[in-house]
Amino acid sequence: MAKNASATTSAAPASYLEAGARTLATIVFVVALIVYGIHAFLALTYPFPLDYGEAPLVDQAMRLAEGRAIYRASLDVPPYTITNYPPLYVLAMAPFAGLFGPNFWAGRLISIVSALATAVFLGGVVHAHSRDRFAARLTALLFLTFPYVAGWSKLARIDVLALALSAAALYVSARRPQSNRALAGTAALLLAAIYTRQSYGLAAPLAAFVWVWARRSWRAAFVLAGMVGGGGLVLFVMLNLATGGGFFFNVVTANVNPFNVDTVVRYAREVRGLAPILLAFCAVLVFVIPVRARGRFDGAGGWLMVLPYLAGALLSAATIGKIGSNVNYLLELCAALALVAGTVAAWSGKVWRDDAAPPGPAWVPPLVRSVVLILLAVQAGMLMRFTLQRPVQDFKYRAFARPSLHELRDLVAETAGIALADEYMGMITLKGESLYIQPFEVTQLANAGLWDQTPLLDAIRAETFPLILIHHFRYYPVYQERWTPEMLAAIQAHYIASDIKADTLLFRPHSTAGISAPVDGACPGAPWPLPTAAALGVRWYNQTLSLMGVGYDHSVPVYAVADGQLMRRAEWPDAVAILHDDPLTPGQSVWAFYGGMSSRDGGVSYVSAVFPPGSTDVPVKAGELLGYQGSYRYAWVHLHFAVLPTLPDVTFPAALVWRDVEHDLSLTEVLLQVERRNPDAYLRIAGSRIAGVEEWLPLHCTP
């Protein structure tokens, strides 16, 4: 008795430390929940697509609501759409589509509710194993803290519903491992998860199988496997027969995409940097807990369920290398890591108590538990920071594009006929029309030789589609994965990019866009002629419009567009700037910048010898030769051309064309004073209308 009292006294300071650590962790996770709630609410109230994959699912839900088939066996005739996944999520969305018309909120609501349910079930699994309520709550909240969960569960995508169903299956199995009804329930939930997303046939079924074998019997485990495998097979055969082979074609054949190992490595590094503490906890789960349990797995807090689930989730995550994959392939891994954290947190409070190992000092469990909770709080903070930096910023970028997206939606709504789109095909869905094409999916099929794109190419060449929307992401040319080179070539040849909205190029057919070719070196109606030839095309690059001629360095001449006063700074090997009268604002002046007129390294200047470095206030006439196109800091011969307003003291705003950023004024200061002007109004080049997008286009004049 005296010994016990002494142990209690020695444990008291450690128990106070644990109380503090619990409070600390609670504060951190409550803030994480608030961040998740804000993110989810904003996504729910956002009316436009947040992801490429949302629109096809809404489209499928609309088709189902109208009683139309979604698993077509052939893509010989349009629509060229694919239903990549089994039907459960789309079935859940269909009533909403039928009742409220096309919308994204219903699908997002299902995902958010599914994420919350997943959190509850994961917490339930830990509680069932450990009876530790605090560890269970931590598990649930940690799951919602993952940036991948926060980012993906706000989308109208299938994944989180599948995850919720598989987590529910694990919960039922953990709660009543001996019950036959629970076994049947587990099988039914696993089947439902698989028929929401086929890849959920690995981690959770494996975990349930091992768990049932360990806690009940190998016979029960094989009964479970039989129910899931057999039931799945029967359903598959039935669906495939009912759709004339369409189910197999859509769900299996159309999902076989090329694999990129670099993507797996990139995400592996990202997860390692993002969750080092959780990965360390995985090592504890694998190496420490089993050793201390010494074969008595009853006290090991569900080790036998969590470890196989982690292994399955890792295998599942490795398939992220498939082209077109995204962080949805990491959701099971997030769930597994949350389970690992909860299991370790629960176990840490029982060190010396439940283990088979000999008992130790009483102050050890609360101390270990405190350290684990503090580490988990730090880990949650790291995850939250990533959430705010990545998915929240991605969402914000779209949210700030709202005005442009309203315009885009109206434009699509006003367009008579079939429009094609990629990222924003949801605008077509919102119009209430069925999709004509899912470009990424059919491009993958075409690349694999499983789909003949000729009819579509013919339709593009015949200018059948009044509008084509191709989205450009800021950092990566995703459109090259979404459209075949042949499709892009046909679009380039028969359509003209007439505008850009929300980073999306709007292509109109030549026959309706009213475009024309330059006549005598000028676009019709343009205040200025073209300063140089651009037979190879135009491209917005490095803050200026690049006009690319055909030829070698020093072969394509550059002329002044109007009378003016020329200046050339001493440090410019390639450029001159001319102060012209502004043809659009009489009485004011405007600078025209002519750059790129030198060899690539700037060693040989192609600027006319009449204008040596250091020239100032040299009068020039319209059409006067300034020099020749060069390849200065660029791959091809070109002229960098920009139209710039004067600074308040009428000097040249060099920082706007990335000259003299470190001298004179900083770029930010310049941007606060003046804005670069769109050359379109001066030259009437169609390409200059897409200022801001680094896209290479043929030279066309706007009407």
Added chain:
Amino acid sequence: MSMMRFFHKTALLKGLAIVLWIVISILALFALNGAVNLTVTIYAAFWARGELYGEAYRGAVALRWAIFVPGSVIALIAIIANTEYQFRRFNTPGAWRLFAYTLGAEAGILLLAALL
């Protein structure tokens, strides 16, 4: 236990309580600032644009005040209430636990303010 030893032990515990009280009182001020920064950080992450002086900046300033004024009142109440509690229930498990809860909450806020 002799009277001298009891005296020494009580004095030690009193000293510890005073040190802890000073620590939580100082940390309360830091935590208040941390809570304000944390709120503004989350606000900025969701709503702020890149401009230096604009709607989001003014929103952040307003938010700082909205958190700072009630926050400072709460911090004062927490410090005074903690003092009262420690005087009345010195060296009870509840008193030490209150120190733990307070320190944990302050550390949680500071941790988040540092990490986000």
